[in-house]
Ligand code: AP5
């Protein structure tokens with residue numbers, strides 16, 4: 012089974028993706044995570060990506076298409092199926108993905124679209140904290156780590172600063188609509204109400220994915 016998860020910054024793509032891949036055994040491919048790993052390792056691609064990500068802009072399509080194409084060609088994908096998170100993010104990326112899947116003899120089974128009110132997203136992103144060791148994502152208020160926790164064990168993403176968040180939202184609102192209509196034409200989109208608590212969102216997603224299996 013091959014799926015996309017879509018939604019604005021802070022909609023809960025990463026949070027839900029972790030639960031989906033655990034339950035359904037898919038490979039999680041997050042372009043944002045791939046760029047952050049490259050940034051941490053200061054690779055040439057990481058340095059380039061940082062210059063866009065820090066401003067809340069999208070990394071150029073040719074770079075992003077290249078890393079996704081390379082990842083999708085690896086053996087585990089055909090074996091287990093994938094869940095793509097944060098890609099495609101422009102209509103050009105959607106067309107490139109169609110071509111890549113076609114070349115690899117893979118088909119897309121569904122697009123999970125987490126629909127949220129943009130007004131709730133600044134609060135979600137400003138309270139997001141990530142465990143330095145495990146990479147797990149939490150929220151100071153909506154999903155705090157269990158028990159007493161040491162703030163030093165967690166970090167906040169550089170691009171979660173209010174000025175950058177505003178730009179990320181504007182960019183993603185502008186780019187998202189044509190991508191969704193592209194997939195709606197093929198009847199692939201499943202809309203999920205994202206303004207519910209994390210477990211309620213997951214219950215709705217799991218119902219959809221179980222039927223697609
Ligand atoms: P990326 O890492 O993909 O960031 P994003 O799309 O901005 O999305 P986020 O990861 O911020 O949000 P999320 O939906 O995963 O939310 P999360 O589950 O963490 O991309 C980063 C940057 O990389 C881009 O800006 C761009 O520059 C570049 N990039 C990446 N892909 C690209 C591409 N294809 N093309 C070009 N450039 C690309 O949840 C957020 C917070 O809310 C957490 O604290 C969580 O605990 C909390 N939360 C989650 N669900 C709920 C809920 N239901 N109720 C309350 N709180 C919740």
Ligand code: MG
Pocket residue numbers: 024025026043
């Ligand atoms: Mg994410």
